[in-house]
Amino acid sequence: MAIEDVSTSFISSLQNPTPTATNSGTALGKDAFLQLLVTQMKNQNPLDPQDNTAFVAQLAQFSSLESMQNLTATVDSIATSYTSSQALQASSLVGRSVIVDAGSAVVDTTKGMTGSVVVPSSATGTTVKIYDSSMTLVDTVDLGTQPAGTTSFTWDGTDSSGEAAASGTYSFVANGTIDGKGTALTTYLPATVNSVTTAAAGGEMTLNLAGGTSIALSKVQTIGI
Numbered sequence: 001m002a003i004e005d006v007s008t009s010f011i012s013s014l015q016n017p018t019p020t021a022t023n024s025g026t027a028l029g030k031d032a033f034l035q036l037l038v039t040q041m042k043n044q045n046p047l048d049p050q051d052n053t054a055f056v057a058q059l060a061q062f063s064s065l066e067s068m069q070n071l072t073a074t075v076d077s078i079a080t081s082y083t084s085s086q087a088l089q090a091s092s093l094v095g096r097s098v099i100v101d102a103g104s105a106v107v108d109t110t111k112g113m114t115g116s117v118v119v120p121s122s123a124t125g126t127t128v129k130i131y132d133s134s135m136t137l138v139d140t141v142d143l144g145t146q147p148a149g150t151t152s153f154t155w156d157g158t159d160s161s162g163e164a165a166a167s168g169t170y171s172f173v174a175n176g177t178i179d180g181k182g183t184a185l186t187t188y189l190p191a192t193v194n195s196v197t198t199a200a201a202g203g204e205m206t207l208n209l210a211g212g213t214s215i216a217l218s219k220v221q222t223i224g225i
Contacts, residue, residue: 091196093193093196093207093223094193094194094195094196095192095193096192096193096223096224097190097191097192097193097224098190098191098192098193098207098209098220098221098222098223098224099115099116099188099189099190099191099220099221099222099223100188100189100191100209100215100219100220100221101186101187101188101215101219101221102187102188102189102191102213102215103171103172103173103187103189104169104170104171104172104189104211104213105169105170105172105189105190105191105211106168106169106191106192106210106211107155107157107167107168107169107170108157108167109157109158109164109165109166109167110157110164110167111157112154112155112156112157113154113155113157113189113190114152114153114154114155114190115128115152115153115155115172115187115188115189115190116150116151116152116153116187116188117143117146117150117151117152117153117174117185117186117187117188118149118150118185118186118187118188119146119147119148119149119150119151119176119185120148120178120183120185121148121178121179122145122146122147122148122178123145123146123176123177123178123183123185124144124145124176124177125144125145125175125176125177126142126143126144126145126146126151126174126175126176126185127140127141127142127143127174127175127176128140128141128143128153128155128172128173128174128187129141129172129173129174129175130155130170130171130172130173131170131171131172131173132165132166132168132170132171133168133169133170135171137160138159138160138165138170139155139158139159139160139165140160141153141154141155143176146176150188169211172187172189173187174186174187188221191209191210191211191213192209192210193207193208193209193210194208194209194210195207195208196208197214204216204217204218205217207220
């Protein structure tokens with residue numbers, strides 16, 4: 001399922017432009033601006049009429065004001081449509097599994113679990129150690145020597161003695177030796193989306209995952225595994 005990547009910060013910047021020095025309480029609307037312009041023309045000194053250049057400049061200001069007001073209305077409409085579309089897309093993720101950058105995951109040990117490890121440079125002695133909720137070592141997955149890139153690992157849901165582990169939340173700690181130094185590696189783990197929190201204007205949807213963690217929609221690596 002593809003999730004559209006639209007710059008919410010761009011929409012936010014158009015909806016909330018940088019304030020100018022003009023006091024909003026005294027700013028002229030386009031109707032007041034036009035009325036003032038007509039009044040000025042009616043009351044100008046016939047012996048010293050307004051310079052054409054100044055008149056054209058005022059008309060240009062009026063045109064610019066009207067264009068900006070129309071642009072603001074258009075952007076507001078686009079932002080509303082975008083937010084509704086994003087909410088609809090995100091709501092369809094509820095109950096689905098996603099792959100996210102995480103160090104722990106809720107595991108149904110009767111089914112096992114597959115995750116991945118990011119190896120920034122060729123590594124030796126690569127392992128993924130699995131800990132239970134009390135941080136007691138349950139099992140170790142040996143990945144050996146790995147080239148730079150992303151490599152998958154699978155835990156079958158049993159402990160180091162081959163006994164079935166209880167279902168629950170487990171921590172996954174990946175390490176490898178790179179250039180002779182022990183290095184912590186990033187893990188990507190599966191999680192189920194329990195709910196979605198909609199964002200304020202210009203914000204981003206947040207996925208609330210099983211196990212009580214939350215993550216921004218843009219941080220999801222894979223959807224629908």
